Amino acid sequence: MSILENEVAEPVSPARPAGARRHLGAGDMSRVAVLVALLIAGQAIAPSFLSLANIHVILLAVAGIGIMAYGMTLVVITGEIDLSVAGVAVLSCVVGGLLIPTGSATLVISATLLVGLGAGLGNGVLVGAFGIPSLIATLGMLGISRAVANIASGGQALYPEGLVAYLWLGRGAFVGIPVPVWLLLVLGAAAIALTKYSIFGRALFATGGNARAAALSGINIVAVRVTVFVISGVCAALAGMLESARLSYINPAGFEGMELSVLAVTVLGGAALAGGVGSISGTFVATMIIGIVNNLLNQLGVSIYLQQVVTAAVILAVVLPGMWQRGIAK
Known part of the structure; x- marks a missing residue:
């Protein structure tokens, strides 16, 4: 067998996927255990903690x-x-x-999502096609996006009070469950199906596990990278729109530092920054852990600064055992 054939055969070897599945299974179990412990502790500390109203919050x-x-x-x-x-x-x-004066919620929503798609596409092209490190490319996009937002708005907030459909996205409910929660659950289910049961999902893990071997296997790694950045951009736009609709307030200086919180949740959910490992279900559980910790600390009247310390400690408590298990932490 030639060297090329050896390299092409590498991605279909079961060794790495099996290891990844074992790690994710153990990681998910540890996160679920932390989540259950937090729920029990929260109910013991605050009797209304598990009330329907607080769960909605x-x-x-x-x-x-x-x-x-x-x-x-x-x-x-x-x-x-x-x-x-x-x-x-x-x-x-x-x-x-900026399109609020048109009075069309459809136009405002469409423009919001299209800008997110365009920004994600820009990131994907810079990283996937031009080979610019994603850390540099996306930091640049972060700065440009914030600057353009402030220039375009004149640094002034925008208020979508008259757009009923827009506000419904943040304040509405369906069968008693808030619309943002529905989107969190439905998009999570769709992302799980995408990563676990689709050809794209296999290409996703192969690209992160060994990009060169994936390319030799016939996977278009440029397309994979562009696609994930586009999805990330649309998710960011949707999340921003839900928050703006909930508050009825579009702040050009909003979401300060949110990128680090999102990255922290992603890592807490079991995704490895080296690539090839990650779990949408783990990300969902990690999101709930952070939400429960913050809610409980708020009920206890803990200062925001101490909340950050406790949240960081929880992240380390969940992440470090998995790192030790993989031999990353010494």
């Missing part, structure tokens, strides 16, 4: 960051990173908000 609080984290997870699985999500969310909402 938690889910609404994390819906946006969870949707962004879905897109980020796909990007990280390919071995890349998207630090532009907060800027893309702001720019998308501002561009859509």
Whole structure:
């Protein structure tokens, strides 16, 4: 067998996928255990913690960051990173908000999502086609997006009060469940199906696990990378729109530092920054862990600064065992 044939055969070897599945299974179990422990502790500390009203509060609080984290997870699985999500969310909402005077919620929503798609496409082309490191490309997109959003809006907030359909996305409910929560659940289910049961999902993990071997296997790694950045951009725009609709307020300076929170949730969910490992279900559980911790600390009146310390400690407590298990941490 030639060297080329050996290289082509490498991606279909079961060794790496099996290891990844074992790791994700153990990681998901540890995250679920932490989640259950937090629920029990929360109910013991605050009797109303598991009330329907408080559950709604938690889910609404994390819906946006969870949707962004879905897109980020796909990007990280390919071995890349998207630090532009907060800027893309702001720019998308501002561009859509500039169309508020038309009175068309459809036009505003469409423009918001299209800007997110365009920004994601820009990231994907820079990284996938031109080979610019994703850290550099997306940091640049973050800065450009925030600057353009402020220039376009004149630094002034935009108010979509008259757009009933737009506001419904953030404030409406279907069979008693808020619309943002529905989107968090439905998009999560769609992302799980995409990563676990589709050809694209296999290409996704192959690209992150060994890009050269994936290319030799016939996988278009440029297309895979462009696609995940486009998905991430649309997720960011959607998350920004849901938050703006909920608050009835589009802030050109909003979502400050959100990209780091999204990345933290993604890593907490089990995605490896080296690529090839990740789980949408893990990301969802991680999103809930962060939401529950923040909600419980808020009920206890803990300061925002101490909340950040506790949240970081929880992330380390969940992530480090998995790192040790893979031999990354020494």
